[in-house]
Amino acid sequence: MRNTKDLERITPLVWKELKTLGVPFFRCGIFIIREDEQMVHAYLSSPSGDSLAALHIGFDDTEVAIIQPALTNWRLQKDYKETWNQSEFIKNSKTFMKYGQIESVQKYQAGETPPEKLVLQLVPFKQGMLYVGNSEPLIEEHIDLIKTLAQAFSIAYSRYEDFIQLELAKVSVENALSELQTTQTQLIQSEKMASLGELTAGIAHEIQNPLNFVNNFSEVSKELLDEMLEAIENGDMEEVHAIMADVIQNLEKINHHGKRADAIVKGMLQHSRASGDKKEATDINKLADEYLRLAYHGLRAKDKAFNANIKTDFDESVGKIDVIPQDIGRVILNLITNAFYAVNEKKMAIGKNGLDHGDLKGLTTYEPTVIVSTKLLDTPLEAGGERKGNAVQISIKDNGNGVPDKIKEKIFQPFFTTKPTGQGTGLGLSMSYDIVTKGHGGELTVETIENEGLSDSNSGRQAGTTFSIILPINTI
Template identity: 30%
Template sequence: MKQKTIFTRFIQLWGIVFLIGTGASIIAIDVIGSYRVGCFRADQMRTNYIARQKQIIKQEVLRVVDMINYEKEQSTALTRTKIKTRVYEACSIAENIYQQNKSSKTAPEIQQMIIDALRPIRFEHGIGYYFVHHLDGMVILSGDKPGFEGLNLWDMTDTRGQYGCKDMTEIINKSGEGFYEYHWTKPNSAGNDFEKITFVKKIEPYDWYVGAGLYVDDVEKQIKADLLSAISRIRFGEQGYIFINRMNGDVLVSKGHLFSGTKKLWEVFNKNPENMKSLFDKEYNIALKPGGDYIYYSFVKLNTLDKESPKVSFIYGIPDLQWFVGAGVYIDDVENDIALMQGELNSHIKEDTLCFILISMGIIILFLFWFSRFNRRLKNDFNLFSSFFHRAAFSYELIDRDLVQFDELDRMAEDANKMLWERKKTEEELRCLRNYLSNIIDSMPSVIVGLDLDGKVTQWNNAAQRITGISSDAALGLSLEQAFPRLVSEMERVREAIRTREVQIDSRQVRKENGETRYEDVSVYPLVANGVEGTVIRVDDVTEQVRIEEMIVQSEKMLSVGGLAAGMAHEINNPLSGMMQTAEVLSNRLTRSDLPANVKAAEETGITMEEIQTFMEKRKIIDMLGNIRESGSRAAEIVSNMLFFAQKSDSSWPSYHLADLLDQIVELAGTDYDLKKKYDFRRIKIVREYENDLPLVSCESGKIQQVLFNILRNGAEAMQEYSDGSQQKTPCFVLRLVHELEAGMVRIEIEDNGPGMDQKTRKRVFEPFFTTKPTGSGTGIGLSISYFIITENHNGKMSVESIPGEGTKFIISLPVKRRRL
């Protein structure tokens, strides 16, 4: 037998190990903690440094962007001021010439002097010139295109389709002067699509205006050159500078140098062109973001051209100029401070480690002294417990707790004594629990079948016994195929539940029982707890639940259809009223000669009302207008019936003439037309046989009309199918209303000449979900709901009479006075 460890020696040994381990752990925790603090402080220094530098470079970039935008705005204003001043100078020249010569020279001579004075004038490095136009579009002077002089440019457009001459003339006529932007030719440049800002002003006393302009690209070129030169001199921090690239990769400003803009970024920094292209792609994507963003990469510093350092830059795009502006900071500048801090931390860790080692050695010496005294008392109690457990193996003798010295061991002795008695009690409770669980399972209405891994029955409740006729004792140990044959198809899902440890549920299984369709939910539950593996199959009959759900769905569909019909009826009424009113107005205006307005309008056009009426009669327009009004009235009546049918019933149950309700529903059914051409209600002959002086009947009109509509539609479909077969009868409904005076009821009879029903069908016609239509064509609840409405809601009677081949007659009797149910 293997030698056992002495417990007291074990405690002594592991006590020392514990103390040494605790001391080592404290040292390790302190070292690790210090290391983590150092790492945290280093990370925090890096994070704070990067955050501050990121804020700085963003501010620098945005400051440069603001400077660019400001210079652009100021340059535009300055340009406008320049050309406006030039035009005013030209007007002053013309005014002086006119005033000095108006008394001595003719107007043509003065005009020529003005033209000769303005023609040679050039400004803005020779690209600025004057032009003079007449207000009718005639070119008087063209400093750029002398060949245009004498031509009329009124209908001439620039390359963007602007009528420059017309637009400038409109400015002169409206304000006397103003700015205008268009696209035109440029001196010493090919093409005619140069954007130009022009100022025009009228020359008194002639119908002339003089203008001058500057080209936008020349202004922008000078602005860009000045801006780039200023930006290239910007510095911040030790290594900070602004860089600007074009969106196509051309370098404009980088590392404090100004470039011509003809070289790509990867051509200027060509040690690794592929990396530079990749960097440019990232910068380009960032520049497309509104508000700009940061980018991380490696790049050489200003004072070290052979080594790349990690860098973060802020990029901001300026779409108008096709530029993006950026500034960056080198992340590794903070590493020197971090290295100094880590050296100080290492020294601190060495000092703490030596201190903890000395403390741990002192604690171990104290522990050994204390344990030598504790060990003697502990051995005595262990000897007592050893003898007790030796006796407890073959007897129920209790522990003498007075001999136990330590409180913890005394509680163990108390628990050991309780264990003997609780074991007996537990065994009794286990037997009761088994019986209780068995009763619960047997009382459940669901079929419960337990299976082991081999598919053998381990549990069989009363519901399973009632369905199969096999008792629980006989079923236990049988295979599922032997005990419950119709559940054999579930074996695949049983294996799946065991494999996946997931519940397998198959809802709404359909089966036939005595010619009736039944629905079942079959659930398979895996058993994986407490070392027991297998499955439990539960079968629930949900036939009534399925039928109730189907009735609820159908009722909701009927409510939705009613609401839709009401909505459509309201929407149709508005244009229908307008159509009928317009037809009436047309008839009055075209036929009534007694209206003064009609006579006056006819005389103004050179005809008489008699001639109009003669024409209308010959072309039968009056009849056509009458047909419009008649058709509109017909449509309005149909809409009114739809609204009446769709409206919610009033809980007060007013009284109605059943003849009116029946006529309204027939009128509404006349609009029912199957899209698949199964039937057209309008082709059915209607015969009415109503008694006179019928009393009013208290009822819910909407529900009664629902019943009548169901009967009429079912009959119409049946007659259509019957007439499409070998029989050639004309479909016909006979509607009867009879007062049953003694019974206090009014009887409604709806008779058709369709195919009729045999006795078996007639007996089941009011059963829920019974239908003779093909699958998908009917739910089988229409007549059952109708029967419920008549018999339960209105305390009436409903029956059916039918002879195969001769037709069907539904009979409904409603009490004249409402009787509370």
């Protein structure tokens, strides 16, 4: 059951099951009741067992007399019985025809002459009512058999609803990915958001894995549901339950990976919008780790030769602090991207000129390394008076070539860049500085050791650059 046609196809199967159970009847059907739509979807069979009509009737409809009592008893999960005489049968047939839901009165009554009497027995299940029509009232034994069939149908229909949700989730993820690609195109044209262009391939890498799981498991579930229909038709309830267990397991996996893809897309779209000035409690360790991974995958996708040793050292006592996550995330992203650029430039220079050459003289081995760490501080600010409470430090350290002293004081100036033309806007560090200092009352500092090889034999310090973001915890 994957659409309306599938539900129409299930009516003859219900007919067959009723015949197998020995229930006396000449009409049957399924009423699917949707509170969210305020609609009753009725799928009816003909006296010969064929699918007759699909009726879609609103809750507020008063012309179709059976709708209101059916709704009342379904909400109470009680059986309901109603008897139509010949004139009432003709009246309801004409009502259905007026709505354009049946082709003719003759088709509905299955002949030239309508039945003299129709006893409608409705049995509730979670999603609606199973309807059985007979010329005489049913005995309790037959009603119990109908109830068993109704519960079996309810389980199968629950799997159908799960599959529909899966299909919707799949479409939602695909639409979100398309929206993400459109958003990325717009971001590339904005200098303020140019740093996010580095994440294009990284985001695609991150989202492709859960999307693949959604696609694969949805296809498998689709096949399983087809098999379950056949099992229902064959009356093999043991096989139905076995297939249901597999579908449930698949849906749990799809739900997990769908949520992962959804979180990635929402995060990306969130960081693409204007952030305003709203601070919220944010897990700094998680934020730093997420951007480290995305930046790395982004560079790897653009340059397969790129590689670097990544290390993290997160202080678990940091917890959550009040920041504007979109802005601090942008700062972390910019600093990590710069660190990767620095170690890659050094590696390429070594590849071209070799070790122990020129500015790298004395270097005997080199492994590009970027370290992202956090630390809880309780020291006062050097400027601006004493800090009330603790602060958090986020450090991004690389072992690249370092920053020359002559340009160190300029790196936070707008439009200043050391990258070749076309590879940098010169706004990344200046924007980062403003976000940290003006937007969060913190500090953005840089420490660097220029071209001293792997380490300084006198100080033991490692060559490279460390940017530190210091955020006061009590800034609201």
